[in-house]
Amino acid sequence: xxxxxxxxxxxxxxxxxxxxxxxxxxxxxxxxxxxxxxxxxxxxxxxxxxxxxxxxxxxxxxxxxxxxxxxxxxxxxxxxxxxxxxxxxxxxxxxxxxxxxxxxxxxxxxxxxxxxxxxxxxxxxxxxxxxxxxxxxxxxxxxxxxxxxxxxxxxxxxxxxxxxxxxxxxxxxxxxxxxxxxxxxxxxxxxxxx
Amino acid sequence: xxxxxxxxxxxxxxxxxxxxxxxxxxxxxxxxxxxxxxxxxxxxxxxxxxxxxxxxxxxxxxxxxxxxxxxxxxxxxxxxxxxxxxxxxxxxxxxxxxxxxxxxxxxxxxxxxxxxxxxxxxxxxxxxxxxxxxxxxxxxxxxxxxxxxxxxxxxxxxxxxxxxxxxxxxxxxxxxxxxxxxxxxxxxxxxxxxxxxxxxxxxxxxxxxxxxxxxxxxxxxxxxxxxxxxxxxxxxxxxxxxxxxxxxxxxxxxxxxxxxxxxxxxxxxxxxxxxxxxxxxxxxxx
Numbered sequence: 358x359x360x361x362x363x364x365x366x367x368x369x370x371x372x373x374x375x376x377x378x379x380x381x382x383x384x385x386x387x388x389x390x391x392x393x394x395x396x397x398x399x400x401x402x403x404x405x406x407x408x409x410x411x412x413x414x415x416x417x418x419x420x421x422x423x424x425x426x427x428x429x430x431x432x433x434x435x436x437x438x439x440x441x442x443x444x445x446x447x448x449x450x451x452x453x454x455x456x457x458x459x460x461x462x463x464x465x466x467x468x469x470x471x472x473x474x475x476x477x478x479x480x481x482x483x484x485x486x487x488x489x490x491x492x493x494x495x496x497x498x499x500x501x502x503x504x505x506x507x508x509x510x511x512x513x514x515x516x517x518x519x520x521x522x523x524x525x526x527x528x529x530x531x532x533x534x535x536x537x538x539x540x541x542x543x544x545x546x547x548x549x550x551x
Numbered sequence: 552x553x554x555x556x557x558x559x560x561x562x563x564x565x566x567x568x569x570x571x572x573x574x575x576x577x578x579x580x581x582x583x584x585x586x587x588x589x590x591x592x593x594x595x596x597x598x599x600x601x602x603x604x605x606x607x608x609x610x611x612x613x614x615x616x617x618x619x620x621x622x623x624x625x626x627x628x629x630x631x632x633x634x635x636x637x638x639x640x641x642x643x644x645x646x647x648x649x650x651x652x653x654x655x656x657x658x659x660x661x662x663x664x665x666x667x668x669x670x671x672x673x674x675x676x677x678x679x680x681x682x683x684x685x686x687x688x689x690x691x692x693x694x695x696x697x698x699x700x701x702x703x704x705x706x707x708x709x710x711x712x713x714x715x716x717x718x719x720x721x722x723x724x725x726x727x728x729x730x731x732x733x734x735x736x737x738x739x740x741x742x743x744x745x746x747x748x749x750x751x752x753x754x755x756x757x758x759x760x761x762x763x764x765x766x767x768x769x770x771x772x773x774x775x776x777x778x779x780x781x782x783x784x785x786x787x788x789x790x791x792x793x794x795x796x797x798x799x800x801x802x803x804x805x806x807x808x809x810x811x812x813x814x815x816x817x818x819x820x821x822x823x824x825x826x827x828x829x830x831x832x833x834x835x836x837x
Contacts, residue, residue, distance in 0.1 A: 421614050433651065436614050438696065439695075463696075463731075484601075485818065486694075486819055488605075488612065507663075507664035508666075509655060524590060535728070535789075538785070538788060542782050546721065549782070551716070551717065
């Protein structure tokens, strides 16, 4: 099913999404990777202030190419990065910030699937490598924070328009499209091995 | 000559990062036609659109502009008095700023970014001496998503070809989905641990569809292409008919007591660009 929606995402909306749904998102998304995930969790636990509205946010596993033109940052290319690298911290991130949507590539594991089910969130896949197409749908960089972590690892807050197709790959009911594919692939593997 | 080569290399990096090789592009288009699942088609459609957009806007295809590997064939008669490493490092720094590329190179312990895509031993240069009056440079940028899936196994010399095929199939089933498929896999057989892994990378430098010159190896490549696609990992690992576009194998002789097998995975943003520079200044691009 093709669905167009805007941020902030309500829990009711999230609960209606099912795996294989195709979402097009308008509004604000925040990039977060290995280092920023670790810092966000650390700061939250120490009640230190975090310079981005992570609560109930849409986060994007992405380290963009950006360019500074007349003191203003511009996105050049911004496709998703491999989500499993963030698997160890994501369940905590979901619990602490009630993350409503994670956008990434390659899927995530059981602990994240469980956390999304418990706290009401989904994981969406965006086509890996499609950095230029993604940049075209990012209309503006609202701001950047934690730039001391380096350009790929900083928090980039993007304003996006009809960002997609985002394929719902883990829904809030505990369904995981990657696990379904994996089961089929492993069945084929058994047949093919001699 | 020095400045000219530096400029040529900046342009070669630009070409590699922005223009997907035609053979890869056609293979993606063929895969799009072959798929019948909506989900798989949607992934391939965006990939193809992205390639066209990158070319039109002159922007790197993927934001992970990779570690930029250099494979150099240095002709015995090629006249030079320059430090090729120095020129390459300069070219990479310049390309990073001009194109721009994403600065992706960090110190392994402090994780501090050098901000110019260079560092200790990086970019790495694979230098080989050949006959001739030229220097051939191949730029091979490789993203970390696919590189992180690399695997090496030291087989027992008594292990059978079936054991090796099973290992390749298992590794493919487990890993391809995370390597931004459909790309390809390179397999290095024999040599030493490091050489097997290097050969697996060299196997990714051929145009798609080009088989190994040894008929038996070519047959094995074809067999593996069919087998791996039957796993139906599909574009972006979401299921479908196309799991890989190609398989390449390179081999080397090895110690009587060992049998290393190295596998490198490559994503669909399968970038490479080459040029040949002759002593008289003539330049040929692939």
